Amino acid sequence: MIFVAGPFMWLAMSSFPTRLLEGYQSFMSGRYTAERNRYRDLAEAGQEPHTLVIACCDSRAAPETVFDCGPGELFVVRNVANLVPPYAPDGNFHSTSAALEFAVQSLKIRQIVVLGHGRCGGIKAALDVDAAPLSPGDFIGQWMGLLKPAAQQIKDSVLLTSGERQFALEHISIRNSIANLRTFPCVKILEDRGKMALHGAWFDISTGELWVMNSQTGDFSRPETSLA
Amino acid sequence: MIFVAGPFMWLAMSSFPTRLLEGYQSFMSGRYTAERNRYRDLAEAGQEPHTLVIACCDSRAAPETVFDCGPGELFVVRNVANLVPPYAPDGNFHSTSAALEFAVQSLKIRQIVVLGHGRCGGIKAALDVDAAPLSPGDFIGQWMGLLKPAAQQIKDSVLLTSGERQFALEHISIRNSIANLRTFPCVKILEDRGKMALHGAWFDISTGELWVMNSQTGDFSRPETSLA
Amino acid sequence: MIFVAGPFMWLAMSSFPTRLLEGYQSFMSGRYTAERNRYRDLAEAGQEPHTLVIACCDSRAAPETVFDCGPGELFVVRNVANLVPPYAPDGNFHSTSAALEFAVQSLKIRQIVVLGHGRCGGIKAALDVDAAPLSPGDFIGQWMGLLKPAAQQIKDSVLLTSGERQFALEHISIRNSIANLRTFPCVKILEDRGKMALHGAWFDISTGELWVMNSQTGDFSRPETSLA
Amino acid sequence: MIFVAGPFMWLAMSSFPTRLLEGYQSFMSGRYTAERNRYRDLAEAGQEPHTLVIACCDSRAAPETVFDCGPGELFVVRNVANLVPPYAPDGNFHSTSAALEFAVQSLKIRQIVVLGHGRCGGIKAALDVDAAPLSPGDFIGQWMGLLKPAAQQIKDSVLLTSGERQFALEHISIRNSIANLRTFPCVKILEDRGKMALHGAWFDISTGELWVMNSQTGDFSRPETSLA
Incomplete structure (x- = not known):
């Protein structure tokens, strides 16, 4: 497993997709906040x-x-x-x-x-x-x-x-x-x-x-x- | 492909899960209704x-x-x-x-x-x-x-x-x-x-x-x- | 084209079906009455x-x-x-x-x-x-x-x-x-x-x-x- | 079985007759609604x-x-x-x-x-x-x-x-x-x-x-x- 850095353009593409980070923020402030306890329980007790x-x-x-x-x-x-x-x-x-x-x-x-x-x-x-x-x-x-x-x-x-x-x-x-x-x-x-x-x-x-x-x-x- | 009816309990189990049907109703009255046009466009134009x-x-x-x-x-x-x-x-x-x-x-x-x-x-x-x-x-x-x-x-x-x-x-x-x-x-x-x-x-x-x-x-x- | 009268049971069956006569009475007192002129026009002018x-x-x-x-x-x-x-x-x-x-x-x-x-x-x-x-x-x-x-x-x-x-x-x-x-x-x-x-x-x-x-x-x- | 699209006018004519669609809507909201169970029974049991x-x-x-x-x-x-x-x-x-x-x-x-x-x-x-x-x-x-x-x-x-x-x-x-x-x-x-x-x-x-x-x-x- 080797990570080879590519040329400049590749570097520009290497940051995590903004759309997904925004979606994740939305998840955190929405569903996760509403279901925080459920996630904790699911983590503790298993699925x-x-x-x-x-x-x-x-x-x-x-x-x-x-x-x-x-x-x-x-x-x-x-x-x-x-x-x-x-x-x-x-x-x-x-x-x-x-x-x-x-x-x-x-x-x-x-x-x-x-x-x-x-x-x-x-x-x-x-x-x-x-x-x-x-x-x-x-x-x-x-x-x-x-x-x-x-x-x-x-x-x-x-x-x-x-x-x-x-x-x-x-x-x-x-x-x-x-x-x-x-x-x-x-x-x-x-x-x-x-x-x-x-x-x-x-x-x-x-x-x-x-x-x-x-x-x-x-x-x-x-x-x-x-x-x- | 053969559908073999099982015993009584299996027959009882053969109806589609209620939880999923209810969830689907919720989807239809919620997200689908809100995004009806988007679904139509996605169907017509492809993903x-x-x-x-x-x-x-x-x-x-x-x-x-x-x-x-x-x-x-x-x-x-x-x-x-x-x-x-x-x-x-x-x-x-x-x-x-x-x-x-x-x-x-x-x-x-x-x-x-x-x-x-x-x-x-x-x-x-x-x-x-x-x-x-x-x-x-x-x-x-x-x-x-x-x-x-x-x-x-x-x-x-x-x-x-x-x-x-x-x-x-x-x-x-x-x-x-x-x-x-x-x-x-x-x-x-x-x-x-x-x-x-x-x-x-x-x-x-x-x-x-x-x-x-x-x-x-x-x-x-x-x-x-x-x-x- | 020959009409041969059958036995007794057949005679009993030979009267026009009651259900249809009742339905026809319903048609006459309902739709036909409502659309009497339309039927006359359709008869005169042709369909x-x-x-x-x-x-x-x-x-x-x-x-x-x-x-x-x-x-x-x-x-x-x-x-x-x-x-x-x-x-x-x-x-x-x-x-x-x-x-x-x-x-x-x-x-x-x-x-x-x-x-x-x-x-x-x-x-x-x-x-x-x-x-x-x-x-x-x-x-x-x-x-x-x-x-x-x-x-x-x-x-x-x-x-x-x-x-x-x-x-x-x-x-x-x-x-x-x-x-x-x-x-x-x-x-x-x-x-x-x-x-x-x-x-x-x-x-x-x-x-x-x-x-x-x-x-x-x-x-x-x-x-x-x-x-x- | 070949579907050959005709000229422009034919294309214009190709949508289903409005009068019949309206009639069908009337049937659905009227007779069908009134006789829904009868239709279901007739479908299940046969005519x-x-x-x-x-x-x-x-x-x-x-x-x-x-x-x-x-x-x-x-x-x-x-x-x-x-x-x-x-x-x-x-x-x-x-x-x-x-x-x-x-x-x-x-x-x-x-x-x-x-x-x-x-x-x-x-x-x-x-x-x-x-x-x-x-x-x-x-x-x-x-x-x-x-x-x-x-x-x-x-x-x-x-x-x-x-x-x-x-x-x-x-x-x-x-x-x-x-x-x-x-x-x-x-x-x-x-x-x-x-x-x-x-x-x-x-x-x-x-x-x-x-x-x-x-x-x-x-x-x-x-x-x-x-x-x-």
């Missing part, structure tokens, strides 16, 4: 989040914002397109699997939500028939390869509009992540015992609507319409 | 986040909260202990590398913040000398293995208290992630040209303090003291 | 409906109800699944083509809406993989055969839930009917001259929502959300 | 309409309006002049036969009403001695050909006024449709068993009068006079 959320990196779909959750509530994994890879104890490092294991085994979280969203760039990339790799490493191509069979099937659904194909794969991807969660023995066993609940949800950035997955059919609908 | 944040899954350290950022500002990767693995174009899927590639190559983000925090469970696990795997897959063990040489050295620093060892590895880990970011050609080349800025920050859950890394020395300090 | 609606026979999706339209407004074709067959001047009788010709050539209607709806039994039949003919004539099988290639493609989309497959084919069918409308020279020529507008809409029986087709992309969305 | 109505496309004679029927009551076929073709299991697609089959075999409807009306344009076309085809396909000519022998006989009844000839053929056409209904084995068998009732009715647009066919004589009369 006991009620839900693991697997969400997308997208800047418009932060789970704490969509669910208006405060500190200590959500343990959050965020990767491109909210994917969960299948269980693969192969000795490689697996970011999402590690977080899942930590959430379930160490934090004893018993409620998992896979949160997808509309206009997902990862899903769009998976459906792009002419996509060239973004870089020689093609990391996005490899990562979205987790959805490859589904993406191929949807690409072939030429009677759907491009918007409908995107919508469909966003929903399929959530179901796929949930199915992959069940390949992890710790999840499967707990669910079979009635001690673990897996949920899917999809956030429409444009309208602000939250669509919730019916656990039995896999269909998505808005809770205000489906729950009445 | 243009100014910063990629690599943060921890910890429920107490959400970057949108700490930096009080609104929709569209932060593209966020969250994994256990905010790690970045080194560049490894090996054809496997890499969650964090994929998100990094997408952020830099597709979204043209030119500012990256690695945000660590105090009392990090992942760092604690890496320092636990008696740690047994959390599950047969030992995903956390493998994942935190990315910090293995550093963790070993800190474990051996017996003159430090356990609190100091934790504090030290949390900071080392941030510097390590930044060093690994530089192993990605797309990051390195842009930084060398003065077009990419890499930052580190560390959030103290207990006091709400934000410590910012000095890009040249790697030291962490509170901005109100360092900037004053 | 000048502003829109041709091609809708489904379904009892829950009457266009006059959904669009709250009065006498003289909508010229309405209703067949199973609101299908339009392609132009086929083959000397056979074609119910829908005849109505289309009459609407465009004789009544000079310049606005056509294909109105589909959720939970359509015809679409469901088209997707039923195990469907046996309803009768030896298999008229529904033949009729829904107009959607055969689309239905087959959607049947093969096994990653969609059955609800999503139904939803998708309902929308595809509307677009298909609109595409087939364009195979009629009288429609195509007028549209090319900017004198004919073709629209799609989909009615959700359960929620009462109307989804409107974007004429350029073919996507469906609720007007309150898409029009803002 | 169980009590009557199949075969009616004309005419904008002035919607059966839901004339019979003041609500959602779920009437399964409605509408074609020009409310015709039923004779049973012809020839492998071609038959709009009306398909709807009839679906109504009787799938929905188990046991009551059918053929609803004609005054000033019917289709009947008028069938009686027009100088009629040129409306388009090269002559779909109306072919369709009204289902009434050809009757129309020819009435045309030759030179002692009737043109108004009387129109009136006569409108009634004959209803009886003809009923007779053709009986050529369908599924209808005939049920009727012979006393389990199916076939009715005729004729609506006078000008006066609002409903004339009901006497099932035994085929005569039409107003129910208030015949039932009194």
Whole structure:
């Protein structure tokens, strides 16, 4: 690990982003002041989040914002397109699997939500028939390869509009992540015992609507319409 | 993809978490209503986040909260202990590398913040000398293995208290992630040209303090003291 | 044409349905009384409906109800699944083509809406993989055969839930009917001259929502959300 | 399926008709709000309409309006002049036969009403001695050909006024449709068993009068006079 100072311009860029420092000041004078004791307690007692959320990196779909959750509530994994890879104890490092294991085994979280969203760039990339790799490493191509069979099937659904194909794969991807969660023995066993609940949800950035997955059919609908 | 209905308790658990639905209602009547047009614009025009944040899954350290950022500002990767693995174009899927590639190559983000925090469970696990795997897959063990040489050295620093060892590895880990970011050609080349800025920050859950890394020395300090 | 009186039970059934006579009395004392002059004028001057609606026979999706339209407004074709067959001047009788010709050539209607709806039994039949003919004539099988290639493609989309497959084919069918409308020279020529507008809409029986087709992309969305 | 954007005027015409959107808003705030639960139930449980109505496309004679029927009551076929073709299991697609089959075999409807009306344009076309085809396909000519022998006989009844000839053929056409209904084995068998009732009715647009066919004589009369 080496820190090499770059040329002048780099130095100019090296101070911490002003926008973030201002935001932090706002946090300190606002939320933190209001919830000071809660933060202290959370630090002392440790976190006991009620839900693991697997969400997308997208800047418009932060789970704490969509669910208006405060500190200590959500343990959050965020990767491109909210994917969960299948269980693969192969000795490689697996970011999402590690977080899942930590959430379930160490934090004893018993409620998992896979949160997808509309206009997902990862899903769009998976459906792009002419996509060239973004870089020689093609990391996005490899990562979205987790959805490859589904993406191929949807690409072939030429009677759907491009918007409908995107919508469909966003929903399929959530179901796929949930199915992959069940390949992890710790999840499967707990669910079979009635001690673990897996949920899917999809956030429409444009309208602000939250669509919730019916656990039995896999269909998505808005809770205000489906729950009445 | 098969949806198998479980026993009675599971059925009872299958409805979407009430807490999250209530939070969503609060979001809709609050922030969404206030920022409706911004959400519409973000949906139409696409996201243009100014910063990629690599943060921890910890429920107490959400970057949108700490930096009080609104929709569209932060593209966020969250994994256990905010790690970045080194560049490894090996054809496997890499969650964090994929998100990094997408952020830099597709979204043209030119500012990256690695945000660590105090009392990090992942760092604690890496320092636990008696740690047994959390599950047969030992995903956390493998994942935190990315910090293995550093963790070993800190474990051996017996003159430090356990609190100091934790504090030290949390900071080392941030510097390590930044060093690994530089192993990605797309990051390195842009930084060398003065077009990419890499930052580190560390959030103290207990006091709400934000410590910012000095890009040249790697030291962490509170901005109100360092900037004053 | 022969009227053969049946046995006793049949005679008992031969009086006009009471429910309909009561409904008619209600119409006479209500709407007809309120709109007596309008009915007289419509009878004298002839109808000048502003829109041709091609809708489904379904009892829950009457266009006059959904669009709250009065006498003289909508010229309405209703067949199973609101299908339009392609132009086929083959000397056979074609119910829908005849109505289309009459609407465009004789009544000079310049606005056509294909109105589909959720939970359509015809679409469901088209997707039923195990469907046996309803009768030896298999008229529904033949009729829904107009959607055969689309239905087959959607049947093969096994990653969609059955609800999503139904939803998708309902929308595809509307677009298909609109595409087939364009195979009629009288429609195509007028549209090319900017004198004919073709629209799609989909009615959700359960929620009462109307989804409107974007004429350029073919996507469906609720007007309150898409029009803002 | 290709969506080709037309010239400027067409683009201007491409937004959904305002009159229909307003009507829909009226439906939502009126009838739908009043019958919300009924719509939900109808969506969940499926439709169980009590009557199949075969009616004309005419904008002035919607059966839901004339019979003041609500959602779920009437399964409605509408074609020009409310015709039923004779049973012809020839492998071609038959709009009306398909709807009839679906109504009787799938929905188990046991009551059918053929609803004609005054000033019917289709009947008028069938009686027009100088009629040129409306388009090269002559779909109306072919369709009204289902009434050809009757129309020819009435045309030759030179002692009737043109108004009387129109009136006569409108009634004959209803009886003809009923007779053709009986050529369908599924209808005939049920009727012979006393389990199916076939009715005729004729609506006078000008006066609002409903004339009901006497099932035994085929005569039409107003129910208030015949039932009194």
